[in-house]
Amino acid sequence: MxxxxxxxxxxxxxxxxxxxxxxxxxxxxxxxxxxxxxxxxxxxxxxxxxxxxxxxxxxxxxxxxxxxxxxxxxxxxxxxxxxxxxxxxxxxxxxxxxxxxxxxxxxxxxxxxxxxxxxxxxxxxxxxxxxxxxxxxxxxxxxxxxxxxxxxxxxxxxxxxxxxxxxxxxxxxxxxxxxxxxxxxxxxxxxxxxxxxxxxxxxxxxxxxxxxxxxxxxxxxxxxRDQRTTRRLATTNDGVGYLINHRPTTVEDLLREVEVFRHTDFGTLLLHVGGADGLNYPSQYGHMLSDHMDGYVYPDPTYKQYGEAVRELAKKGINPTKVLIEGAHALGMKVHVGIRPALWTYYEPLQRFFDSPFYQAHPEWRCVDRDGTPVARMSWAVPKVRRHLVDVLREAVGFGADGAHLVFCRGVPVVLYEPSFLEIFEKRYGEDPRKLDEESDPRIKQAWVEVVTTFIREARAMLDEEQNRRVDGKHLELSVMVFGNEYNNLLYGLDVRRWVTEGLIDEIFLDQWGIGSKKAGVDIDFFLDVCRPKGIPFFPSYTVFSPPAYDNTISQALSWYEKGVHGVVFFDAGGEKVAQGTVVSRLGHVDELRLRDAKESGAPKPxxxxxxxxxxxxxxxxxxxxxxxx
Missing domain, CATH: 2.60.120.260 (Galactose-binding domain-like)
Structure with a gap:
């Protein structure tokens, strides 16, 4: 004792x-x-x-x-x-x-x-x-x-x-x-x-x-505190979790989500609106998640908290996405509003909560796998699907955001073997792609690239229109979060090199653990080769904590910077783990990294x-x- x-x-x-x-x-x-x-x-x-x-x-x-x-x-x-x-x-x-x-x-x-x-x-x-x-x-x-x-x-x-x-x-x-x-x-x-x-x-x-x-x-x-050269960190916000966890019902409640970034190295907020067209506010184009739960039991108390929060905010005329945009701007942060192209619905017991009316109204526009299996995605080979999503983005950017963001690591595939794609492929090549080998015949993925790139061009055109509409004329950016290597991206028609070459995108964020990835690892050299000649910043992903599956360290972040990486991005960083004084809050101070323990991850210390x-x-x-x- x-x-x-x-x-x-x-x-x-x-x-x-x-x-x-x-x-x-x-x-x-x-x-x-x-x-x-x-x-x-x-x-x-x-x-x-x-x-x-x-x-x-x-x-x-x-x-x-x-x-x-x-x-x-x-x-x-x-x-x-x-x-x-x-x-x-x-x-x-x-x-x-x-x-x-x-x-x-x-x-x-x-x-x-x-x-x-x-x-x-x-x-x-x-x-x-x-x-x-x-x-x-x-x-x-x-x-x-x-x-x-x-x-x-x-x-x-x-x-x-x-x-x-x-x-x-x-x-x-x-x-x-x-x-x-x-x-x-x-x-x-x-x-x-x-x-x-x-x-x-x-x-x-x-x-x-x-x-x-x-x-x-x-x-x-x-x-x-007053310098800005180290503000090279970015974070996503999924647009759902904070409404569940905190059930905010006032502007001050909402601003808690960004206040933690004050006087830190976080300079960019990638603010998701919720899903593909599932939003946390009433919309002319999409739908507010939970808005069709009347008369039904919520699948879980946490989702009920979300529903109660967004409904009360809407009743008060408070748009949570707009509030966070303005709050982040007050901190000197840049904001891109983003969609998750895969989230049109979800499996039971969450289906009614997430179900998109647009998705339910148009089963003929959904993706279909090569063997005829229906896939719970809407196909970007359909012009009306692309137009619908561009309208959702246009509305969200109109709340004052600095650009739009596409979360591909939470949203592939967006095109497969549905009738609309078969028509495109057969018109171009005169063959049925379902009879070809997906791995060995490059024409299938190349046709997918054309479909996805068409949407990227349409999103870029929308931002240019919005830019011309604004008084300040400031360039509105288009950013993407993609997989960490070219192989995984091309599996789903994501041709990053082409987007950069055509001048369609302004920033690239990498997710090391994206859903749908088949090949492990982040190919920093590939992105340097693609982005450096065009001056496009790219950000590998980091984690705020260090569970066994993640192995980010201070030495890894330092090696990225020394290679020429602009900054790092965190998926859903927030709360006190990123607040003033934490290791994470200062990962943009490159010189400081050399003074820290190279084996640290940024996880909270004892x-x-x-x-x-x-x-x-x-x-x-x-x-x-x-x-x-x-």
Missing amino acids: IDKLTRREFERLVGFTMIGSSMPSLGTDAEAGPFVSTSEDSRAVYEANRETQPGALPPWADVVAGRWANASKATLLIDMSVCHPVSALSPQAKTGYWQVVPYELAGGTLGKLLWAALEQRAPEIRLPLRVKGWHAIFVGIYATVLGPSTLWLKLDGDVSAQPRTSEEYAPYGSFTEVFFKVAELNDTTLYIKQQSAGAAFSAGLVNVKLIPLSNEEISGFLAD VVQIRFHRLGNLVMDGRFPPIGGG
């Missing part, structure tokens, strides 16, 4: 000097280090973190509290019962309230944390910070064995809140210290909210640490844990803590 820390050991670890046994008042300067530990190894790590090495990353790029120059001058707010309104607080866990729980840390510090269980539906509360100047803000987040704890945080003047989460559960008797942001404070108020809508989470706030920046840190941070001595009326760090029966 680990021995209890003495007061002096605790003070040395956290840099917080105790005066007698009294609790410091709010606003008192406190030397607050990153964690409380009872192991010599952890102490060594802490001491190493405090040192500033030549050539080391700036503290806002590798955020550990002890690395800031003035970490010893931090203000530590530990009594969360001073939050307003007081009427939102209760000593008991009750619906509509935050529960106040007294605690004591290992060194004798007394405080009060706030807790809201998953279904507690606690209201938004406010904490006055009572300091001035530039500060690095950290929050202590408490979680239990029941699951992670998430807080939505924002300051006065912030457009919307950002999430911060503990580990899935904090080790028994501890809480997690999490970086929020760097901000200039002026007796600013911190707003704290539980996520009760959508995928609800419990929420626990233990303390707030405010570290004043040195003059050198202020100037360095501002210079880094977090800082702080131990409780007493929680409520229970001692947590004695020889026999209150966990043995669990």
